[in-house]
Amino acid sequence: MIKKPVRFILLGGFLGAGKTTALMRLARHYAGQGLRVGIITNDQAEGLVDTLTFKEAGYTTEEIPSGCFCCHFEKLLEASGRLADGLEPDVILAEPVGSCTDLVNAVITPLKTVYSDRFDVAPYATLLDPVRAQEALGATGPMGFSKKVTYLYKMQQNEADIVVVNKSDRLDDSAREFLRELVAQNFPSATGVFVSALTGEGFDTLIPLLDSPDEAGRNPSRVDYVRYSEGEVALGWLNARIILEGQAPWDGNFLIAALADGIQSSLTESGVVIAHFKMRLVDSTGTEVAMHVTQNEGAPDLNGRFEAPIQRASLVINVRAEGRPEALHAAVHEGLREIGIRFRLEWTNAEWDAFSPNPPIPPPPERNTVRIDP
Ligand SMILES: Nc1nc2c(ncn2[C@@H]2O[C@H](COP(=O)(O)OP(=O)(O)OP(=O)(O)O)[C@@H](O)[C@H]2O)c(=O)[nH]1
Ligand SMILES: [Mg+2]
Known part of the structure; x- marks a missing residue:
């Protein structure tokens, strides 16, 4: 029997932006629609807290440790193959390690072109923490990251189809307006959305964008790997x-x-x-x-x-x-x-x-x- 391509939703963003919390909410949403949900987690190390979080919530979860999806593309294919053989998911939700960028060139483009019989790739969304965004995008913050890490941070959002400002439960109207401008100025090719993965606010806007037939990976960026490496090894x-x-x-x-x-x-x-x-x-x-x-x-x-x-x-x-x-x-x-x-x-x-x-x-x-x- 020929299997239908699985909907593949990659949710990127910097360390601590709220990816796991948001993916848990998305997983509950899709499971609530009667869909089978598989999860893939990723980190530079093994035995992740995030993997435990998904497994304890009852989701079939594959973990790709010891390096990012970009550098372990074959392992990503293997992990989704194992999910396809066992669970036969309708949706795969994947969390890349929060220090990773160039995901459009390294993962989304090959999946949607070379492997289109296996994957139906959703528009690519990245999550931002509002405080971190204001620091990294140069608006505030004495205790921000160095230029090296900030380069990596900006490149993560630069390649997104949807830039999602998370933790909006912490924002008043003026902070929201300020961030709306900041995101629009810095990432003009992306659709900006505000959500709270904690309360669920804004997911009624985000989910239709993720479910839309819009092309995934419309903003591939030219990543300077020397600068990317400097940012990553500074961590x-x-x-x-x-x-x-x-x-x-x-x-x-x-x-x-x-x-x-x-x-x-x-x-x-x-x-x-x-x-x-x-x-x-x-x-x-x-x-x-x-x-x-x-x-x-x-x-x-x-x-x-x-x-x-x-x-x-x-x-x-x-x-x-x-x-x-x-x-x-x-x-x-x-x-x-x-x-x-x-x-x-x-x-x-x-x-x-x-x-x-x-x-x-x-x-x-x-x-x-x-x-x-x-
Ligand atoms: N107030 C608030 N806190 C949030 C929200 N989403 C996530 N958090 C908190 O932010 C922290 C980090 O959330 P995670 O979901 O673990 O972040 P992550 O992006 O998966 O982090 P890494 O896997 O380390 O990159 C936790 O304390 C969450 O409870 C939100 O919408 N509002
Ligand atoms: Mg996480």
Whole structure:
């Protein structure tokens, strides 16, 4: 039997812009329409918090670790092939790693041309965090990224068919108007939309755009790979998995907030610019609290609550930031040392990985003409 091409929706945007939150909302929408939804996640590292989020919500999820979709195009084909063989999805929702750009040339164009029998590619949308956008596009912000990372950031939106300003629940009318102008001036070829992945506002506008038969990837950009590499390697990644064990029970809600604050302060003191710092603390009953920070200043975003004191828990820490991996390592280590003393607990079984992403590789020209069927 000949299979119908699967609708392929890639949702890009910088680290912490809200891709996972928005994709969860889109997944619920399409599943609610009776469609089968498959998810593909992507990161420079393995064992992603995002993959767990999608799997726990019950979605069949494939993870492509250790590099971006652009550099792992074959793995993207393989992952969608596995979804097609098992789940036979109607829609694939894909989240590229938030430090990746040139997705139109490297992924969307080959999928919609060479593999049009397998994929029906949706217009390409990227998400923006409003605070980050104002910093990166030069409007405000003393604690913004360097020019190197800002180049990467701008190129991410430059190639989008739809630029989506997310987190609009935090915007008043004047901020909204300001951002509307900023997006229109900087990315005139894209359609601008405001949404809140948290509340659902604006999805009644975004979804018809994603579902429209408009051509995907109408704004391919000419990415300077020297500058793109400089931007990517200026970033640092840290992943840690740790067991925390106390001499006496402790308050997990208090601990995760204190640890977030300690690490955020240490990162800031060492001049590291936070892109996305996330943690998950899970107690022995399986209760968990997730924490996200997407700026150097401001309170962490905490989801979930422990109702009882904890004696033993597992902790996952992911930091993505502009800074050297050693500085990320030192800040996280210091944060853990402080809570160790304060809560009288020990941390063991630590698995650490701190690194800068590998420089990206331009897509080979034959990707747009020669088919590979892994
Ligand atoms: N206020 C508000 N917060 C949001 C919204 N969407 C996402 N967030 C928060 O922003 C933070 C980052 O969201 P994610 O969905 O994990 O962002 P991401 O783009 O997937 O991040 P990476 O995978 O690290 O690149 C979390 O604290 C979310 O709860 C929104 O519409 N409004
Ligand atoms: Mg994510």
